[in-house]
Amino acid sequence: MDDDKFDIIMKIHNYVPFRIARALSGHWMDPVNKFMPKTIINVSSTSGLHGSMGQINYATAKAGVLGLTKTIAAEWGRYNVRANAVAYGWIDTRITRPPTESEAMSLGGQAIRLGIPENAKKWRDVSDIPLGRPGSADEAARVILFLASPLSSYVTGTCIECTGGRFM
Template sequence: MSAANDRLNAIKGHLSGNFPNGLLAGEVAIITGSGQGIGKSCAEVFAREGAMVVVTDIDAAKSDQVAADINAAGGKAISVPGDVLSADFPERLVEETVKNFGKINHIVNNAGFTFDGMIHKITDKQWDLMLAVHNTAPFKIIRAAAKYLRKKDGENKCIINISSTSGLHGNLGQANYATAKAGVVGLTKTIAKEWGVFGVRANTVAFGWVDTRLTRAKESGAAIEVGGQKVALGIPTGNKAAGKVNAYADIPLGRAGTAEEVAGSVLMMCTPLSSYITGHTLEVTGGRGI
């Protein structure tokens, strides 16, 4: 029986509820920025669904710990820490994955952060850095994996690029981030058109307000160090009146999402249950923006 028929039968089995070993059993997933937050939750839920997970984060200690925890819980994971902006990292990440697990099925380009400023105050470095981490880095990782993904092998293969409602609708103080996240959509659609013939699906997941260090109060002191520069993360809450405003007023569900629950949307798009979805942008917003 051909590999394509094997995959079709597997999909039929999933649709009938026959997935005792998990929705991604035997598949390999690279998840960037998975040392914490949404990326970590994605790594954990992918592992619970049977995937062999490659955890990678700029913070080596966190990356190693997430992989260790997955293995301790009975899953399979390795840690390949590093900076997605380093010239040699994409190739190293891909080759370490294939060396350990023999193949690649899924890439989740989740690594990223914000570097906010009003348009008239954004520096060249702020602008360039957002495009580098959200556009160039994912592109280079995908390009490095091309020789393993561009095969007519019948495998379930999907690339997920993480975007944001800032990229879909723009956002005050985030011209650089919004531009980069809008670019993610174009990259994803192009991959879908070029690699569909190889059975590779490519989709974007655009998050709204999810409770992470990027959406908590900037005054809490969360930061990331990039190229020797400390970049503060979060949303400023210095305006005293802001405390009296319902921050979730325009979210029908009336709350922020959690990293654990939104990771399910990324998982969903990679499973055989989404086998005929490609080039799509899934908004995960609690209804915000409808």
């Protein structure tokens, strides 16, 4: 993998959440807002927890999200900021379906097909998912909703795995 392919994933998955947190920091650390509950929810992946063949850039970036999340939780807890992450496994979205010729994004003038190739059969195998299927986008969103709600008011510095039991 060349440096450009590695760097673009770092910029998307590490720089963006860092810059968002940094932009919030002055307001959130203001003593006037000390008792206002604040929550950062970062999105990671099981690739960041377990690695992923052929995705060294993505796995590295998603592991970095976990370090960023835990550091913010440790440093900003005194300002009533909670920081958590969700590591998703196989969630059925356009990105996790097989690529098509008609769906691509352009990056630096290069067309990049969306999706996971058909030949990634091991990844598509549900036999190691106790629930026997990929998750839905609604199921994925519910984990975020839980972390954003008062139901998780004493949860910080952790990563919830949303995997249907894969990697258990």
